[in-house]
Amino acid sequence: MGNAFRSFLLYVLLMTGFGRIKCMKEEILVKVQELQFWDEKSTHAPRHFSNSMQIPRTAPKSSALLELKHQISPSSVNNFHEQLLLSDNARASSLQSQLRPPHFQQPVTRLPLTPGVALHTLNYIIDIKIANASMPVIVDTGSDLTWVQCKPCVNCYIQQKPLYDPSASSTYHPVPCNSTSCSSIFASVACGNMTDCGYSLRYGDGSYTRGVLALERISLGDAEVQGFIFGCGMSNGGLFGIASGLVGLGRTKLSLVSQTKAQFRGVFSYCLPSRVYNSSGNLILGSDSSSYKNATPLAYTRMLQGPRQAPFYFLNVTNVRVGEVELGLPKGSRVLIDSGTVITRLVPSLYNAVRDEFLKQFSGYPTTAAYLILDTCFDLSKYEEVRVPKLGLGFEGGAKMNVDVSGILYFVKKDASQVCLAMTSLADEDGVGIIGNFQQKNQRVVYDNVGARVGFGEEKCSYS
Missing domain, CATH: 2.40.70.10 (Acid Proteases)
Structure with missing residues (x-):
């Protein structure tokens, strides 16, 4: 009788509750306030790493593990959303304009391989070192050139950390304008009186960076990269927040991914946190899983x-x-x-x-x-x-x-x-x-x- 009764109960559950079970598998029951992606109790939380960096997880030298954080501070919730979504639309429009075939048929002169897309929605940052200078930089899979603001700066936006000073680094070497390294990066080079390989890059939202390309030692977590080509930006403007610059993770040969292929095997991954504040994600360079x-x-x-x-x-x-x-x-x-x-x-x-x-x-x-x-x-x-x-x-x-x-x-x-x-x-x-x-x-x-x-x-x- 016991087995028969249990079988009957199972039959009733299957007949009357199957729809609900099926629905629960394809729906998520969630508390409404948990859908918020910012922590409203932390609206004025620090917008930097200095007091909030966690102890790094260890990683071998053939890989690098970096903390990934959001840099937006939504002091006004309504303004925050309006600014973010309007800027997001500008970036999407910028991307669409770049993806139209005629764009890629035009020769590129004195510019890195591609002009940049709108930047203002780029709010995930990591902390890296250029020589011995630590600085937060924006992460972008849609860019190739990695650059930071440099001394002497003709025109620089306000950033949190001190400017990178090439004169204080023994490992800084500008790329000569007449070198094969410069000519391989640019489609057309006209050095004239220039001795260094200059660059000028304008993004889709009007932000820009201009300076010289150089070789330098950079540190990514516990991993070190020698002779990395980056942009030493001496005239920069736009919507870069607190960041000292940008790291490009795109597919072209100038990107960090391509330049570190021998070390990190062309592999990187990220995990983006669900909230703006009181949470971090991570960026991992290398194939170690x-x-x-x-x-x-x-x-x-x-x-x-x-x-x-x-x-x-x-x-x-x-x-x-x-x-x-x-x-x-x-x-x-x-x-x-x-x-x-x-x-x-x-x-x-x-x-x-x-x-x-x-x-x-x-x-x-x-x-x-x-x-x-x-x-x-x-x-x-x-x-x-x-x-x-x-x-x-x-x-x-x-x-x-x-x-x-x-x-x-x-x-x-x-x-x-x-x-x-x-x-x-x-x-x-x-x-x-x-x-x-x-x-x-x-x-x-x-x-x-x-x-x-x-x-x-x-x-x-x-x-x-």
């Missing part, structure tokens, strides 16, 4: 070949999953994965399908007005908990990226009266989709340039 803490196995997809001279990383998306519903793309859709763009952008036909399906599955909650580029918003102010449909991206070869719940909804108002789907549409079907950093949170994202692949694994991002 012992520091990874991914909860799911890494799954890789092929890097697509991008336009000539482009530093960008392209992938092929084959489907988007909303809850249980998989929206397939028979021919796939080329997308760019970017550390500097915030909000993911899809071609209109795909975005509309994703939005409509999300609305269908999130239908029990009241909608509210759109916010800037985010057109699908809800009023969740009367709810303590909500059931959020799971969201995932599928790539060529079967790799999947399950978006963390912190990357599905964008919290505009702190009282939850305006919470939006954290995705938007491109202007037309000819655009290139972008996977933004908001959707990459709590993911181990691995860029293997030698193997020409990108890997994804779920990971609770930290530096401890």
Whole structure:
């Protein structure tokens, strides 16, 4: 009788509760206030590393482990969102303009391999050393040149740390203008009276850096790199926050990834934290995976070949999953994965399908007005908990990226009266989709340039 009764109970549970079990597998029950990606109790937290760096995790010399933090201080929540999303749109537009074929058919004169995209959304920084000078620098997968502000500075923006002083370093060597190193970097060189290899780089938001290329010793965590080519910027302006400069992680030969290929094997990975404050992620250079803490196995997809001279990383998306519903793309859709763009952008036909399906599955909650580029918003102010449909991206070869719940909804108002789907549409079907950093949170994202692949694994991002 006991076995029969247990069997009957199991039958009842299966018949009456199957829908709920199935739903729970494809939904996430989350407290509304946990969706906020900033800690409102820490609005005035320090915007620097000096008092908040944690004890480094050890890593071999063939790899480097660095703390990755966010540098934005949202002193005014509404202004913070407006500034961030408008700047994000400027960066996305800048990227789209660079990806149009005519751009890559123009000769490049006295510029690094590609002009830069808009910078203001680049808010993840690491701490590195140039010679013996420690300084925070912005991380960008969409740039090639690594540069810092240098003395003597003709025009420099205000930064937190002292300027790098080449005259105080015995390992600083400017690249001669008439050298093969200079001519191999630039498409055209006209030295004239110049003795050093000069550069001038303007970004899509009007930010710029000008100076000379030089060789120097840099330290990345416990790893040291000799003879690294970087930009010694003596005239710089724009929206760089507290950072001393920028480190380029793009695919071109001038990037840090390419210059350190012998040491780090062309591999780097990052794990972006889910919150702005009181949390850190990490950037790992090298193929050693012992520091990874991914909860799911890494799954890789092929890097697509991008336009000539482009530093960008392209992938092929084959489907988007909303809850249980998989929206397939028979021919796939080329997308760019970017550390500097915030909000993911899809071609209109795909975005509309994703939005409509999300609305269908999130239908029990009241909608509210759109916010800037985010057109699908809800009023969740009367709810303590909500059931959020799971969201995932599928790539060529079967790799999947399950978006963390912190990357599905964008919290505009702190009282939850305006919470939006954290995705938007491109202007037309000819655009290139972008996977933004908001959707990459709590993911181990691995860029293997030698193997020409990108890997994804779920990971609770930290530096401890």
